[in-house]
Amino acid sequence: MRPYEDNEKAAVEAARCGDVEALAGLYERFYPTLVWVAYSVLLDRSLAEDAAQQAFATACEKLVSLRSVDRFGPWLTAICRNAAQDIVRSRQRAAALQKDAAGEIHAESSHDGFDRTVKEAVDRLPPVYREVIVLHYYNGMSYKEIESVLGVSGDKVKGRLARARKQMQSHLEKEGFRREQ
Amino acid sequence: MERTYSEQELEQAIRRTAPGGPPKPDFEAWQQRHAGALCATGRSVNRKTNDGPPVTRVIRLGRCIMEKRRTRFAVAAAAVIVLAVVFFGRGTNKAWSMEQTIAALKKIETLHITGKNLCEGKLVDFECWVRLFGEGSDSLRMRYQCGCERKTTVVVQGGTVYAYWPAGNVVRIMDGSKMEDLQYWYEGAKISPWLTGKLLETLKLIGRGWQQKVETDPNTGTEQIIVTCNHPPSNISALLVVDPQSKLVRQAKLWRNLRREGEPEFDAQAIVYNPEVPTEFFEFKIPPGATVLSKEDGEKTQALFERAEQLFHQDKKYAEAIGLYQQVYDRYPQIGWGSTSLMMIGICHTHLGDHGKAIEFYQRALREHPTGWEGVIQFYLGAAYLDNGQTQEALKAFENCLTDAEGKRGPDEFPVKDAREYIAKIKGK
Secondary structure (H helix, E strand, O other): OOOOOHHHHHHHHHHHOOHHHHHHHHHHHHHHHHHHHHHHHHHHHHHHHHHHHHHHHHHHHHHHHOHHHHHHHHHHHHHHHHHHHHHHHHHOHEEEEEHEEEEEEEHHHHHHHHHHHHHHHHHHHOOOHHHHHHHHHHHOOOOHHHHHHOOOHHHHHHHHHHHHHHHHHHHHOOEEEEEOO | OOOEEHHHHHHHHHHHOOOOOOOOOOHHHHHHHHHHHHHHHHHHHHHHHOOOOOHHHHHHHHHHOOOOOOOOOOOHHHHHHHHHHHHHHHHHHHHOHHHHHHHHHOOOOOEEEEEEEEEEEEEEEEEEEEEOOOHHHHHHHEEEEEOOOOOOOEEEEEEEEEEEEOOOOOEEEEEEEHHHHHHHHHHHHOOOOOOHHHHHHHHHOOOEEEEEEEEEEEOOOOOOEEEEEEEEHHEEEEEEEOOOOOOEEEEEEEEEOOOOOOOOOEEEEEEEEEOOOOOHHOOOOOOOOOOEEHHHHHHHHHHHHHHHHHHHHHOOHHHHHHHHHHHHHHOOOOOHHHHHHHHHHHHHHHHHOOOHHHHHHHHHHHHHHOOOEEEEEEEHHHHHEEEEEEHHHHHHHHHHHHHHOOOOOOOOOOHHHHHHHOOOOOOOO
16 A cells, blocks of 8 residues: 555655655556546547656656645646647647547447447547546546546536537437437 | 437447556556656755755755766765665664774775666766865866767866767866756765765665675675665665675665666676876866867857757747757757757758658768667658658668667657557558
8 A cells, every 4th residue: 555545635745755655656546547638638548648657757847836735636637638738739640640549449349330439429529528528437537536636616527528428419319329318 | 220329328338438448557667767757856846945954955866866867977876885884874783883884984085986877778888986085075076987889978076077078079068066966976075075974874864674694705705795775765776795894885786666676777896995096087188179168158058959949849930949959050060969959950840841851850960970869860760751751761760760779768668669650550551
């Protein structure tokens, strides 16, 4: 068991002082979330892992500038989002890579046309909506957990999820899948 | 034909579309890839508080050991000696005491260390001589010769540091007080020669998990003491071979993990105490005809380079960045800034869509001045060839990138992973 496992604030304070164990605990706690946040921007799992790792490194370098340790989660996810956007911007072939990656995922996960269409619907969502979908369904996070890492209110999380589902529903309808009443 | 689905089916389908399994955090692997970031946590705090208690400063300085690729030379050696003393100080073995070791160290005027050290991502031979003429940072003299391709020599004369690259006959003069890696030595020298006195008392606090055993050296048949230890906050572990007679360290190894796994990043294979070394050996003489980059020139060029970097990275003004990189190159084509600038000009041209020009600059960067960036330049060259429709040339450049990365970069690091993907794509066509 890592030190400060139950106390995020203490872990952040200790990490600021260079405690490697505390840093390891934070890394383990936040890494999956960071990967999915980056994925919602990049649509590429491998690049998302790179972005998550880079984001954590950037966070270490800037940890001293974090004014409130309570905001560590939202601050870290914002860094991760920026890291993912940097990858998109800096990679000339980002668009092509995304297409390729999406193609691979379709091929692997398409048990039937429904899954493929659902995947398309997720991919077509604006990143801000895709983020909550990915955190909720891929990462299994509750509304409250999402609220704490994104630093937005619970109502906003619910609202984004509802709008995301609505947009997905409309894409599914266009593709011939109707929701049961 | 229309198909219906329930909310539950939709939710299950979303979950099924997640690419790959749950992300698995691997902190050790992250540390390997981002060692500098770990170092930065300590530095950041240091900057913020400006001046912590001595032990904190020592720990933070220690954390940066082995992480800098530039001028890390004898820092690790200092740390090893410090660790040795600390562990003796905490030991229960009546055969030693800290006082004995301090007494032994007080008699040392000069050190000569040979071994292997990490330079530009490669383990290379090095040789280092250190002398303290008295107390205070001005008394520090050091000469470090790196066995890397560039055969860099660094001479520290108190606060002034000379770096010399024989291939281009270039000397750069630097301010030691601004070189983070040297601060450990200066701190030690300020307090007392060979890190004795108050600093040792402070350092007694930092060692953890040490073990010691007496063994017979299979080569010489003499007894030696093996000390192993680690320091979790710095994420380093060390193995020291100590001479039971003199109480001095014969060999020292440092790992960038807590379990002494893999190749040590610093391996002092032989430490000789008080060798005969003439005083002039520690004085740097500027070779005839050498290009000398003064402290002021260096600072100006550094500022120019940083402005170019800002235009490139933050402002995305590639055409303007080219102008500044070119100025840096024109000033100092022979040293690292020059070749890095050529590479950056190539990348700017890539961003501007002029792939022919990009290729020209990447080739020049590779040809004119070898640095640790070859693999990266090969990758960019490959990408530029690909954009230019020269598939076979691209393939060769990506393969060169992989060859260069062997032993330097991990398989998932940039640009190794990317080069591999491109090769697969090209071959798959």
